[in-house]
Structure formats: structure tokens, C-alpha cells
Amino acid sequence: MLRRVPEVLVRARGLTKRFGAFTAVDGIDFDLFRGEAFGFLGPNGAGKSSTMRMIGCVSPPTSGELTILGGDPVRDGVAIRGRLGVVPQEDTLDIELTVRENLLVYGRYFGLPRKLIAERADQLLEFVQLTDRADSKVDPLSGGMKRRLVIARSLVNDPDILILDEPTTGLDPQARHVVWDRLYRLKQRGVTLILTTHYMDEAEQLCDRLVVMDRARIAAAGTPRELIEAYSSPEVLELRFAPEVHEAAAEKIKDLGTERIEATADRIMLYVDDGDEALERVRGTGLEPLASFVRRSTLEDVFLRLTGRRLID
Amino acid sequence: MSDVSRGDDPPYPPVRARSQAIVSGARAETVIRSGYQRVLPPVGDLRRLKSGAGSLRLIERHVRAYRHLWLVFASGITEPLFYLLSIGIGLGVLVGKVPGPGGQLVPYREFVAPGLLAVSAMNGAMYDSTFNVFFRLKYDKLYDAVLATPIRPLQVALGEIGWALLRGVLYAVAFTLVMAIMGLVTSWWALLAVPVAVVIGFAFAAAGMAATTYMRSWQDFDYVILVSVPLFLFSTTFYPLSVYPRVVGVIVECTPLYQGVTLLRDLVLGAPGPDLIWRAAYLVVMGVAGVALAARRIARLLLP
Ligand SMILES: Nc1ncnc2c1ncn2[C@@H]1O[C@H](COP(=O)(O)OP(=O)(O)O)[C@@H](O)[C@H]1O
Numbered sequence: 001m002l003r004r005v006p007e008v009l010v011r012a013r014g015l016t017k018r019f020g021a022f023t024a025v026d027g028i029d030f031d032l033f034r035g036e037a038f039g040f041l042g043p044n045g046a047g048k049s050s051t052m053r054m055i056g057c058v059s060p061p062t063s064g065e066l067t068i069l070g071g072d073p074v075r076d077g078v079a080i081r082g083r084l085g086v087v088p089q090e091d092t093l094d095i096e097l098t099v100r101e102n103l104l105v106y107g108r109y110f111g112l113p114r115k116l117i118a119e120r121a122d123q124l125l126e127f128v129q130l131t132d133r134a135d136s137k138v139d140p141l142s143g144g145m146k147r148r149l150v151i152a153r154s155l156v157n158d159p160d161i162l163i164l165d166e167p168t169t170g171l172d173p174q175a176r177h178v179v180w181d182r183l184y185r186l187k188q189r190g191v192t193l194i195l196t197t198h199y200m201d202e203a204e205q206l207c208d209r210l211v212v213m214d215r216a217r218i219a220a221a222g223t224p225r226e227l228i229e230a231y232s233s234p235e236v237l238e239l240r241f242a243p244e245v246h247e248a249a250a251e252k253i254k255d256l257g258t259e260r261i262e263a264t265a266d267r268i269m270l271y272v273d274d275g276d277e278a279l280e281r282v283r284g285t286g287l288e289p290l291a292s293f294v295r296r297s298t299l300e301d302v303f304l305r306l307t308g309r310r311l312i313d
Numbered sequence: 314m315s316d317v318s319r320g321d322d323p324p325y326p327p328v329r330a331r332s333q334a335i336v337s338g339a340r341a342e343t344v345i346r347s348g349y350q351r352v353l354p355p356v357g358d359l360r361r362l363k364s365g366a367g368s369l370r371l372i373e374r375h376v377r378a379y380r381h382l383w384l385v386f387a388s389g390i391t392e393p394l395f396y397l398l399s400i401g402i403g404l405g406v407l408v409g410k411v412p413g414p415g416g417q418l419v420p421y422r423e424f425v426a427p428g429l430l431a432v433s434a435m436n437g438a439m440y441d442s443t444f445n446v447f448f449r450l451k452y453d454k455l456y457d458a459v460l461a462t463p464i465r466p467l468q469v470a471l472g473e474i475g476w477a478l479l480r481g482v483l484y485a486v487a488f489t490l491v492m493a494i495m496g497l498v499t500s501w502w503a504l505l506a507v508p509v510a511v512v513i514g515f516a517f518a519a520a521g522m523a524a525t526t527y528m529r530s531w532q533d534f535d536y537v538i539l540v541s542v543p544l545f546l547f548s549t550t551f552y553p554l555s556v557y558p559r560v561v562g563v564i565v566e567c568t569p570l571y572q573g574v575t576l577l578r579d580l581v582l583g584a585p586g587p588d589l590i591w592r593a594a595y596l597v598v599m600g601v602a603g604v605a606l607a608a609r610r611i612a613r614l615l616l617p
Pocket residue numbers: 019022023024042043044045046047048049050051617
């Protein structure tokens with residue numbers, strides 16, 4: 001067996017970002033290790049992009065400590081950026097260039113030799129399955145293709161860390177799966193990923209470790225499994241009732257036992273060890289749900305538990 | 314440095330080296346080992362991009378993006394040429410001779426040509442540093458992408474102004490050639506016209522870019538026209554300063570295009586005086602201030 005020597009690529013302590021009087025990131029701590037996929041899960045406005053921009057050295061921290069690849073983001077910004085790959089939340093593709101030219105020109109911004117960039121461009125287009133669109137302009141590409149091109153572009157300098165800010169937001173399900181597949185491959189190849197998302201399935205699929213971010217702070221940290229074990233139950237029983245009895249049913253179930261219950265506008269969720277057994281107990285009180293189903297806990301449940309809100313409203 | 318530490322990594326390491334690492338045995342081990350255990354070189358040693366290089370990379374991008382548009386570029390020269398033909402020659406017939414820099418009388422077309430040369434250097438430089446910079450800033454998001462790489466705001470400003478300047482110089486060279494062919498150049502001093510056009514282009518490109526960083530929408534460009542048209546008309550382009558009442562004359566003498574017009578006219582008509590030094594200095598200072606302001610504004614807007 002190989003012994004993996006954990007190497008800290010990014011270290012943040014008390015990292016804070018303020019815009020005027022508004023605090024977008026409020027004293028967060030985290031470490032990013034080489035080779036891992038690290039996620040920031042949180043709703044819109046949580047401060048994820050602000051954090052990514054600080055790591056990307058395009059936004060100076062207001063206070064706290066931030067070390068990236070052993071350097072300081074303000075003092076060593078030039079050198080650090082040379083070793084990062086960035087997929088920003090909004091595509092910043094060059095609409096005056098073709099797909100392939102986007103890679104060629106971007107590589108030059110890093111000062112790489114043209115020949116090397118040309119080789120990599122071909123490999124990267126292959127990797128993101130855009131070879132047949134190489135000479136197309138950027139505008140006619142679908143959202144998923146544009147996203148893949150941004151990913152290819154972010155790899156052109158062979159980065160030590162790949163930063164992805166909401167890599168699949170706004171894509172249709174098929175396009176999301178293609179992006180996930182590519183990111184999963186990068187992960188397998190040992191590329192260090194740091195990504196933000198407000199999709200819990202994305203976080204669960206891609207992240208080795210993640211932090212749950214809410215209102216500028218980190219609410220919890222761990223592996224997806226650890227978070228679910230710590231903040232949720234093994235199973236969740238979801239119940240739906242007719243709207244007119246929904247509230248009364250929720251009250252009645254609350255009296256039922258000690259387990260945790262969340263009632264949203266249209267559903268009642270029971271956090272239990274055994275979903276089927278809980279359903280029997282509900283039925284035992286004379287309540288008959290319109291629909292019921294038992295599922296495993298997800299990160300969404302963790303988020304609901306931690307904040308009392310859902311990730312996407 | 315990073316290249317050294319990466320040692321035997323093939324050209325596109327993340328995909329190839331690491332995939333090998335996963336699939337094949339003993340060799341994989343060493344790759345993974347070197348991958349995980351490699352000690353990061355101190356970040357400061359990695360500064361590969363020299364200051365000027367970053368700007369050149371941006372110019373390289375523009376060359377690629379506008380390769381197909383060379384005709385649009387070339388057509389920009391026609392405007393001052395049309396002025397030269399209509400005003401210099403057409404109007405010149407009516408006007409006859411006017412007092413030149415040394416007080417001697419010169420044919421009107423010889424008088425007006427250097428003025429139009431200064432205008433073409435200004436306009437050529439302003440096209441790119443205003444409209445095109447605004448487009449790249451707000452719509453193309455070019456600078457957002459560029460600033461995520463090792464390129465810095467100052468290099469963005471220098472690159473854009475350098476590119477705009479190239480266009481201004483191109484127009485100036487073409488215009489000077491036409492002047493020479495038409496026999497409007499009478500002195501060897503005129504050889505300095507091209508470097509002077511560079512200085513004029515630099516001053517206006519930098520000022521134009523700095524101003525553009527304050528623009529909120531396309532409507533705001535009316536202000537550019539509000540400034541550039543009076544400069545074009547009143548900077549003694551078409552008639553000597555003596556035409557103005559004293560007060561107006563003093564004001565005109567303080568404006569930037571007047572410095573450019575005077576520089577070029579005195580050189581082309583072979584009557585340079587020592588005042589040309591500080592007129593050139595005026596334009597250089599204006600350009601340097603414009604670069605500094607543009608860089609600061611870019612950082613402020615895009616690196617909050
Ligand atoms: N440049 C800025 N100026 C002022 N406020 C900002 C700026 N950037 C982000 N914010 C604010 O900071 C908060 C966090 O934003 P962001 O980091 O983009 O969150 P997320 O990416 O998690 O959706 C939001 O309320 C946003 O309006």
C-alpha cells in the first residue's frame with residue numbers, strides 16, 4: 001500500500017470577506033488536501049462564490065488567514081493563479097474566438113509555449129467531447145457544451161487545484177450527467193477539486209469531503225456519510241396528506257414519539273431508524289396518508305436539520 | 314521550477330500521468346508517489362510572466378480575434394483621407410495661403426494635412442480603447458477571464474492601450490504616406506511624424522480607456538463624442554490659433570490635441586522649436602496617467 005502523505009494545498013482560518021458593511025464570508029476555517037474533491041454545499045447567497053474568488057486570488061480577503069499552495073493570495077497572486085484552474089460561476093468564454101482558439105489563447109495567458117498548448121488543446125477537446133465543434137464559434141454551443149469548454153480551458157495550464165463554482169447549475173439533467181462524468185474522471189486521475197453547489201446529489205456524488213455553508217458561515221463539515229450520520233437518521237419516512245388535514249396530521253405525528261419531524265408546506269418527514277416500522281405506527285393512530293415512501297437520508301436532510309430550510313426553495 | 318519538480322510528467326499530466334497511475338502497476342506507484350509527495354516549490358519562484366509579456370498575450374488574442382476583420386481596420390483610414398481631399402484640396406482652392414508655424418505663408422492643404430494626421434492618430438487610438446474596451450469589459454467578460462490567469466490589471470491596461478495604439482499608428486503611417494505622395498511633405502523633420510503620432514495615440518488611447526472604465530452604458534459614449542468632436546474641430550486643425558480671441562486661444566493651447574497638431578505641423582512644415590519637447594512631454598504624462606488610472610479602475614471593478 002502507498003502511504004498518502006496529506007499535503008495541505010489551501011488553508012483558511014477565520015477567513016472573512018466584507019463588501020462595505022455586508023459580510024459575505026464570516027470567519028470560516030477549512031483545509032484542502034492534495035488529491036481530494038472538496039465541496040461547499042449551500043443555498044444562493046451563502047458566500048460560496050465569494051470564497052472561491054478569494055481562493056482564485058481575484059478578491060482579496062478582508063481578514064483572516066488564507067494560504068494557497070504555500071503562498072499568500074495578495075502577495076503571490078500571480079504565481080498562484082498560474083497554478084490554478086478556474087471554472088467561474090458564469091461562463092467567461094471568449095465569444096469572439098472559436099472553441100479551439102479559446103484554449104489556444106487562454107494557454108498563452110499563462111505564458112505556455114504555443115506548441116504545448118496546441119497539443120493540450122486537442123487532448124482537452126477530446127476529453128470534453130468537443131472535438132467535432134473545435135472550429136465553431138462559442139455562441140451556438142449548448143449550455144452543457146459551454147460548461148465543458150470552460151472545464152477544458154481551466155485545465156490548459158495543468159493546474160494543481162481545479163476550482164469549480166456551480167459547475168452544473170442551469171444545465172438540463174443529461175448535460176449535468178455528462179459534466180459529472182468528466183469531473184469524476186478528473187477526480188479519479190488525482191486532480192484536486194474544490195467545488196461549490198446547491199445540489200445535494202452533486203455534492204454526494206463528487207465530494208470526498210464537504211462543508212455545509214449557510215449565511216456566510218460553515219454550519220458543518222465532514223464526509224457526506226459522516227454528515228448524514230451526525231445530523232440525520234438512517235432512514236426518512238415521507239408522508240403526504242390532503243391539504244386540509246396536513247397540519248392536524250403533523251400535530252398528531254409529533255405526539256407519536258421522540259423522533260425528529262420536519263413539516264414542509266406539502267410533506268411531513270420523519271427521521272427514523274426504520275421507516276417501515278414508523279409507517280406502521282403512523283397508521284396505528286388512524287392516520288392514512290395519501291402517499292408515503294421510505295428513503296435513505298441525504299445531505300438535503302442534513303441541511304434542513306442544520307438550518308431549518310431547504311437548499312433550493 | 315514547477316517544470317523541474319514535475320520531472321518526467323508527460324505533456325498533459327492531469328489526464329495522462331494520473332490515468333497511467335491508476336491503471337498500471339509499478340510505474341504507477343512512482344507516479345503517484347512523486348505526485349503526492351512532491352514538495353511544492355516556493356510560490357515566489359514561479360513568476361514566469363514578465364510585466365510586458367502579459368500585455369503582449371492580450372495583443373496576441375486581439376490579432377487572432379480580428380484577423381478576419383482587417384478590412385474594417387483598413388477602412389478606418391479613409392475618413393481622414395476624405396477630409397484631406399475635401400477640405401485640404403477642395404476648400405484649399407478657395408482659401409489660398411495661410412500663415413504657417415514660422416509665420417511664412419503656406420498653401421492651405423499643406424497647412425491642414427498635419428492637423429488631420431494628428432486627428433487620425435487620435436481617432437485610430439480611440440476606436441479600440443473606448444467602444445471595444447467597453448464591449449470586452451461588460452459583454453465579452455474578457456478581462457474577468459484574463460484576470461483569473463497570471464495577468465494583472467496593469468498588464469490588461471497596457472495591452473489594450475498598446476493594441477489601440479497599433480491601430481492609431483497604422484492610420485498615421487498610411488496618412489503620412491499619402492501626404493508624401495501628394496507632395497505635402499516638405500521637410501526631413503517629417504520623418505519624426507510617425508513617432509509623434511505614436512505619442513499622440515498613446516495619450517488618447519490611455520485617456521480613452523480610463524474614461525471607458527467609468528461608462529455605465531452605451532449612452533455614456535455621447536460624452537466621448539462631446540469631447541472628441543470639439544477637440545477635432547477647434548484644436549487649430551483647420552485654421553491657425555491667431556484666428557481666436559486671446560482668451561479662447563489660451564484655452565485651446567491647454568488642450569491635448571492642440572499639442573499633437575502643433576507638434577506635427579511644426580515638424581512637417583520644417584519649423585520645429587524647443588516648445589515641441591514639452592508638448593510631447595504633456596502627451597506622455599497624459600498617457601502615463603491614463604494607464605495608471607485604467608489599471609486601478611480595472612482592479613476596482615473586476616477584483617472586488
Ligand atoms: N462584489 C460584491 N459587492 C457586494 N456584495 C456582494 C458582492 N459579491 C457578492 N456579494 C454578496 O455576498 C453574498 C454572498 O454572495 P456569493 O458569495 O455570490 O454567494 P453564493 O455563491 O453562495 O450564492 C450575497 O448576498 C451577495 O449579494
